[in-house]
Amino acid sequence: MNIELSAIEARIIGCLIEKEVTTPDYYPLTLNSLTTACNQKSNRDPVMSLTEAEVMDAAQALIDRRLMTDDSGFNSRVSKFRHRFCNTEFGSLKLTDQERGIVCCMLLRGAQTPGEIRTRTNRLCEFSDVKQVEALLEKMAAREEGALVVKLPREPGKRESRYQHLFCGDVDVAALAAAAPQDSSSVSSGQQEQRICALEEQVAELKQQVEQLKALIAD
Numbered sequence: 001m002n003i004e005l006s007a008i009e010a011r012i013i014g015c016l017i018e019k020e021v022t023t024p025d026y027y028p029l030t031l032n033s034l035t036t037a038c039n040q041k042s043n044r045d046p047v048m049s050l051t052e053a054e055v056m057d058a059a060q061a062l063i064d065r066r067l068m069t070d071d072s073g074f075n076s077r078v079s080k081f082r083h084r085f086c087n088t089e090f091g092s093l094k095l096t097d098q099e100r101g102i103v104c105c106m107l108l109r110g111a112q113t114p115g116e117i118r119t120r121t122n123r124l125c126e127f128s129d130v131k132q133v134e135a136l137l138e139k140m141a142a143r144e145e146g147a148l149v150v151k152l153p154r155e156p157g158k159r160e161s162r163y164q165h166l167f168c169g170d171v172d173v174a175a176l177a178a179a180a181p182q183d184s185s186s187v188s189s190g191q192q193e194q195r196i197c198a199l200e201e202q203v204a205e206l207k208q209q210v211e212q213l214k215a216l217i218a219d
Contacts, residue, residue: 002146003067003085003093005167008058011038011048013067013167014107016083017100018043022123028071028082031056043120045109066090092145098136101125103148106165111152113160137163153177 005013015037020027029037035055041047059081062068071080086093086100095103101124105117112120114133127133140148141163150171154161164171 003167004169006058007168008038008048008050008054009062010107010168011044011050012055012058012062013083013085014104016068016081017085017104018108018124020083021104028080031059031079031081034059034081043108097125098127099140099148102133102136102140103165103167106149106163107167111162111164113158113162115160117163
């Protein structure tokens, strides 16, 4: 993956892709509209409170890297921004509508399960079922040109694993797995027996101490 975005840049690209699909009549976006989209309280995680100056600085960085353009006309006092992140003649990243929907949703909301992605992309693309989402995520994780997403370790108590996009850098899956709380259902019977034995020994030791205290008091 040769695209690496900051958190604000990821939010900007996600917003531009989203608005391009859902509100094409208002696309490309002005700086004011782009800032409002970045700070939306719905369909965003985390919710941000960016100033126009912060959005403009990040937008300029994206323009410098040719991931975005300012489409304002000559002598226009209002900038209008368009992404060049994917599916353009200027870049190599070509995505299907479904892949674009998944990437957009992840750029706006971070790591998600296939079920969450299917629900949250309903305005961007269509999936027949969760299995189709999961199959496409696996395909995106195994791209020869470079993975776009990675499957995260399943969290305790959750039925589905989440997937994370890789546009903000690599994810250390091994470290996440090591740091995650252990699901009690995954503990082997041998480990459970060892814990029970240790607890029984502690209880026996406590009982002995209580008896000794009782004897001292009686004396």
